[in-house]
Amino acid sequence: SSGSWNRDGVILFRTNERPEIFRVAATGGQPQAVTRLNLANHEIRHSAPQFLPDGQHFLYFVQSEQPENSGIFIGSLKDPNGRRLTNSSANAEFTNVGGAQYLLFARDTNLMGQEFDARQGELSGTAFVVAPRLLIGQGGGHPRAALSVSQNGVLAYRSRVDTGATDLAWIDRSGKHTGAVGESGEFSNPALSPDGKKLILSRMDPQIRTRDLWLYDFASGAFSRFTFNPADETNAVWSPDGRAVAWHEWDLAAMNWQRVSSSALRSHSPRTICRMASACTSLRPKRSISS
Numbered sequence: 001s002s003g004s005w006n007r008d009g010v011i012l013f014r015t016n017e018r019p020e021i022f023r024v025a026a027t028g029g030q031p032q033a034v035t036r037l038n039l040a041n042h043e044i045r046h047s048a049p050q051f052l053p054d055g056q057h058f059l060y061f062v063q064s065e066q067p068e069n070s071g072i073f074i075g076s077l078k079d080p081n082g083r084r085l086t087n088s089s090a091n092a093e094f095t096n097v098g099g100a101q102y103l104l105f106a107r108d109t110n111l112m113g114q115e116f117d118a119r120q121g122e123l124s125g126t127a128f129v130v131a132p133r134l135l136i137g138q139g140g141g142h143p144r145a146a147l148s149v150s151q152n153g154v155l156a157y158r159s160r161v162d163t164g165a166t167d168l169a170w171i172d173r174s175g176k177h178t179g180a181v182g183e184s185g186e187f188s189n190p191a192l193s194p195d196g197k198k199l200i201l202s203r204m205d206p207q208i209r210t211r212d213l214w215l216y217d218f219a220s221g222a223f224s225r226f227t228f229n230p231a232d233e234t235n236a237v238w239s240p241d242g243r244a245v246a247w248h249e250w251d252l253a254a255m256n257w258q259r260v261s262s263s264a265l266r267s268h269s270p271r272t273i274c275r276m277a278s279a280c281t282s283l284r285p286k287r288s289i290s291s
Contacts, residue, residue: 038062045062103123
């Protein structure tokens with residue numbers, strides 16, 4: 001989880017079990033939610049709280065199923081309804097530099113900066129690029145920019161290594177390249193179906209930087225999207241008969257394995273088949289689950 005601690009002994013934090021941000025006294029006690037999801041904007045989680053200097057207001061990141069509604073918000077210990085500051089793809093940081101106050105935040109894969117009046121809670125001027133190719137990781141399905149800044153303006157961040165698109169290819173046992181598979185993309189964790197006719201793999205969404213599952217059909221030579229959840233989905237495995245697929249999915253609570261018909265996605269809703277802290281690597285007949 002991520003958190004922030006003010007001078008009055010109030011700690012803000014988020015958990016994997018609930019989508020809101022909570023407060024608790026440093027001396028202990030019952031946590032209480034301090035933010036509220038805006039369901040009309042399809043918000044799915046709040047994270048990365050950071051207290052502002054007054055100790056009453058704080059920044060936080062809102063993640064939505066609709067990327068245009070994700071962004072940096074300002075909240076208050078006295079009001080669960082936050083106010084949007086700017087669109088962003090991950091968490092933000094506040095800092096002072098030479099007497100001026102700035103908001104540092106992620107937009108797409110750039111680290112951005114913009115003047116920010118913490119007392120008024122308002123941005124001013126035009127946002128500018130501080131650094132390109134900011135690394136944005138996925139922890140528990142929560143986008144997290146590799147970024148930290150001190151209150152005297154010292155910035156530390158990690159750049160994303162642009163490896164470019166991935167090319168899928170057949171390689172024979174001698175290591176010889178025997179043919180390409182589909183177009184290039186940011187692919188990972190490919191898995192062949194038991195009959196060798198299909199391939200399922202994770203494909204990165206370049207806008208929100210999470211992965212969905214895609215199917216490749218060798219007969220038609222076409223990709224088709226298999227999952228549409230904003231969570232990060234990877235490590236797909238086939239059932240022995242090739243009629244079902246399970247995958248590793250980060251959601252609000254934990255990592256899930258879900259099972260769905262590979263031939264009729266829309267007629268079979270995926271469902272959780274187990275919750276665990278590590279990834280599955282196979283589905284064995286003796287552990288199969290009937291539809």
